[in-house]
Amino acid sequence: MTTVENSRRQLAQLIRKIEEGEEFSYYTKRILSRTIGITGSGGVGKSTLITRLIQHYREKRKKVAVVATDPSSPFSGGALLGDRIRMQRFATDPNVFIKSVASRGKQGGIALSTGAIASALSESKYDPIIIETLGIGQDEIDVSKLVDTSIVMFSPRTGDQIQAMKAGIMEIGDIFVVNKADMPAADAMAAQLTKEISESGRRVEIIKTIATTGEGIDKLLEAIEKHQKLIDAVGKKKESAVYQIESILRDKIYCYIKESLQKKNYWDKAIKDIINGESIAEIIKQLV
Amino acid sequence: MRKLRIIVAKAGLDGHDRGAKVVSRALRDAGFEVIYTGLRQSPEQIVSTAIDEGADFIGISILSGAHMIVAEKIIRILKKRNAADIPVFMGGIIPDSDIPDLKKIGIKAVFGPGTPTSKTITYLKNYHENDNS
Ligand code: B12
């Protein structure tokens, strides 16, 4: 047993504690490493693309970390975390750290602990840190508040969903990727995105990739590099720390109110009253 | 309450993944966080994954007949990496006559075909409670 392995296990155990809401200081620590967020609907190729990014950063001799999110079941609280299946060839690389996290009831596409886990990884000199959101296709926009560079992925199949996504996902993203460019409708998809973006007045690069073969990845890396230079020039955004603190605060306050109401048995009574047809607005007024 | 996290892995060239998927889903529905590694994992990959993911258990699904070699390697690497406290369980096609030897190596329990998933779940939950009390 070497000390390197020992400290890796220590890091893993620290991250596990963070995940369970312990080690609170990490929830408010700044993330000094560069962070890249990848979001997009289920199956667009987020994990496959990430393996390409890992490969690139390893060739550049960087220590890379990935924090990948999958949804928790709202019924059992359990989760099936499968993002790392595609990344397993890096499982034994001492300079790659992959952590799977379950959303645990948090909305917005990443877990409450994601930012805190990233700060622990940053402290251990993993740089860059890549964050994969869950892909259920609804408002997975929180990642853009947390990371330096956020990439929104589309595939030709998501084409007809753009209208619906306009309000959320179309408003975020420093780079748009149209993945699965080997499929026929990719050009039409890219054209539609170009149109949407020019109408919105935002400046977003649109890049076509085939994550499975690596085609287009060089262009994507160029765009990431360009965007990170921009960040270097203006400094990391403050929004990231604000987001971390705000989301943890919201959670703490909710838990505090719920717990104190439960202690006084108000909670069960309120639920019973609501079931019995009492107005929810009225109950909330009474509770708070 | 602390969530229970388990690695479910398929070792070696064994392509039978039905059982692993059935067990993974059942564990998820029982409130576990299941990290499924997919097929063709080496013992090194399985151990590294368990360490990095902060797993409470390692579950190996194996129907190829290579269970003895795989078990021996995984336990050895866990010891070498100072992580022998992570308990290892196995399932799949494993002859009863091999179970005592697997336990001697350090495998905590074996769940063969037809084991109701509820039995596996109860066992894992009890194991965790007793281990931590
Ligand atoms: C379906 C099947 C296949 C399918 C697999 C489909 C798939 N994607 O899974 C196909 C047709 C592809 C296949 C191929 C082969 N098969 Co086949 N196959 C079977 C069969 C009929 C059923 C397996 C199954 O799915 N069972 C249903 C699941 C739910 O049960 P299970 O896996 O046992 O899991 C349960 C428990 O074991 C336990 N469990 C399992 N994993 C885990 C993990 C944990 C952590 C826990 C807690 C519990 C647990 O819980 C589950 C629920 O109770 C078995 C025979 C049998 N009766 O088992 C042969 C069998 C496994 N196959 C066999 C063979 C030889 C092969 C081939 C080599 C045949 C060939 N010559 O080509 C190939 C090899 C393919 C490969 N790459 O590995 C042999 C293995 C012999 C051995 N071990 O010595 C068997 C036993 C048949 C036999 N009697 O000869 N096979």
Ligand SMILES: Nc1nc2c(ncn2[C@@H]2O[C@H](COP(=O)(O)OP(=O)(O)OP(=O)(O)O)[C@@H](O)[C@H]2O)c(=O)[nH]1
């Ligand atoms: N044809 C084609 N298939 C691809 C491409 N990129 C990924 N895929 C396939 O798409 C499927 C889903 O890929 P993943 O990388 O798991 O997608 P994901 O976005 O991470 O999925 P979730 O995490 O479940 O949301 C896999 O079968 C990939 O092999 C591509 O460029 N072209």
Ligand SMILES: [Mg+2]
């Ligand atoms: Mg994925």
